[in-house]
Amino acid sequence: MTKIAIIIGSTRPGRSGEAVARWVHDIATKRQDAEFELVDLKNFGLPHLDEVMPAAMGQYSHPHTRAWAETIDSFDGYVFVTPEYNHSTSGALKNAIDFLYAEWNNKAAGFVSYGSAGGTRAVEHLRLVMGELQVADVRAQVALSLFTDFEHFSVLNPAAHQEDAVTAMLDQVVAWGEALQPLRQ
Numbered sequence: 001m002t003k004i005a006i007i008i009g010s011t012r013p014g015r016s017g018e019a020v021a022r023w024v025h026d027i028a029t030k031r032q033d034a035e036f037e038l039v040d041l042k043n044f045g046l047p048h049l050d051e052v053m054p055a056a057m058g059q060y061s062h063p064h065t066r067a068w069a070e071t072i073d074s075f076d077g078y079v080f081v082t083p084e085y086n087h088s089t090s091g092a093l094k095n096a097i098d099f100l101y102a103e104w105n106n107k108a109a110g111f112v113s114y115g116s117a118g119g120t121r122a123v124e125h126l127r128l129v130m131g132e133l134q135v136a137d138v139r140a141q142v143a144l145s146l147f148t149d150f151e152h153f154s155v156l157n158p159a160a161h162q163e164d165a166v167t168a169m170l171d172q173v174v175a176w177g178e179a180l181q182p183l184r185q
């Protein structure tokens with residue numbers, strides 16, 4: 001069965017990211033075509049990148065890197081749930097991405113972002129990063145507005161159409177995650 005990780009890209013105390021990721025996970029788990037798992041960066045305790053060798057060498061010296069690598073390696077695709085910080089993704093998510101290389105290769109990815117402009121600028125940055133990691137990022141994306149999909153800019157209450165947007169994005173991530181399987185062997 002195809003396995004997709006829903007990665008919580010914010011580690012901030014009081015973050016909205018966890019509620020967003022849980023909402024995506026609730027929608028995803030109604031599907032029969034893949035398994036979906038929440039992956040919370042907070043649980044990995046990654047420091048700022050502290051490996052001597054570049055990730056592409058695959059020589060991980062720290063237990064925290066190996067634990068993160070084992071988790072990411074076990075999935076066929078990813079949904080990155082990202083806030084927008086200063087027109088980009090969070091430093092925590094970029095740092096976690098930078099720790100690994102081969103584990104990301106030939107996988108699929110979709111995005112759920114949130115911010116005053118739907119977090120779309122964070123996703124545009126992430127799409128550049130995905131290219132370098134040989135991740136196939138799908139077109140459909142979910143952009144939650146702090147003005148219309150949250151109450152008081154902090155309590156998630158997504159507009160009805162956003163569930164359809166999640167479904168469209170997951171359709172593409174599952175399809176591409178499966179299609180790339182031969183390249184991962």
Ligand SMILES: Cc1cc2nc3c(=O)[nH]c(=O)nc-3n(C[C@H](O)[C@H](O)[C@H](O)COP(=O)(O)O)c2cc1C
Nearest residue numbers: 010012015016017083084085086087114115116117
């Ligand atoms: C450091 C920082 C920078 C931010 N910059 C932006 C921004 O450039 N654009 C935007 O729409 N929202 C910005 N925001 C607002 C966040 O999108 C909003 O607070 C969101 O809830 C943060 O996600 P989190 O609660 O999961 O950490 C910023 C928030 C923080 C903490």
